[in-house]
Structures are given as structure tokens and as C-alpha cells.
Amino acid sequence: MPHSKEIGTDAQPKEDVKLTHCDSVTLKDILQTRLIECGWRKQIEQFIREKIAERGNQTITSEELAAEIVPQARAMVPENVRNEMMIRVREALESSLTRE
Numbered sequence: 001m002p003h004s005k006e007i008g009t010d011a012q013p014k015e016d017v018k019l020t021h022c023d024s025v026t027l028k029d030i031l032q033t034r035l036i037e038c039g040w041r042k043q044i045e046q047f048i049r050e051k052i053a054e055r056g057n058q059t060i061t062s063e064e065l066a067a068e069i070v071p072q073a074r075a076m077v078p079e080n081v082r083n084e085m086m087i088r089v090r091e092a093l094e095s096s097l098t099r100e
Contacts, residue, residue, distance in 0.1 A: 023092040
């Protein structure tokens with residue numbers, strides 16, 4: 001099954017290629033910018049506030065909060081941002097292949 005959406009990779013990768021540190025930082029910065037631009041970050045901040053308010057006086061650890069928030073936050077990433085990042089990651093991986 002090429003381009004499996006569940007794992008985000010091809011079923012049979014050609015080589016074990018890794019991103020350079022510079023590429024990783026650049027991609028992370030682009031992703032953060034896109035998520036802020038589309039309002040995703042504000043949605044997640046509000047979602048976190050609601051989860052904390054639901055708990056009332058109960059204390060909640062950061063691990064418990066992350067366990068509740070992360071799966072839904074990932075699902076809320078807009079499809080156009082996902083697609084753009086997949087293209088950029090593939091391009092970065094392909095360019096690292098040509099550098100070798």
C-alpha cells in the first residue's frame with residue numbers, strides 16, 4: 001500500500017534516509033508558522049483551557065493533559081497543512097539523497 005496514510009510512509013522505503021538537522025529545524029519552523037496562520041494554535045489553546053476547566057479542582061499532570069489533547073490536536077491539523085508538509089519532507093529527503 002504505497003503512501004499509507006496510517007504511518008505516513010511508503011510500504012517499502014528505498015533507503016534509510018534521514019533529514020539533516022538544518023532541514024528538521026526549517027520544517028519545524030514552517031509547520032509552526034502554518035499552524036499559527038490557520039488558527040490551529042488558538043484552537044488548541046482554547047481546547048486545553050476547556051479540558052483544564054472540566055477538571056475543576058482536580059489536579060492534572062502535563063502527561064494526563066497531553067494524553068487527552070495530542071490525539072485530537074493531531075486530527076485537527078488542516079489537510080492543506082498536512083499535504084504541504086508531506087511535500088516539503090519528501091523534497092528534503094530527496095535532496096539529502098542527492099547530497100550523498
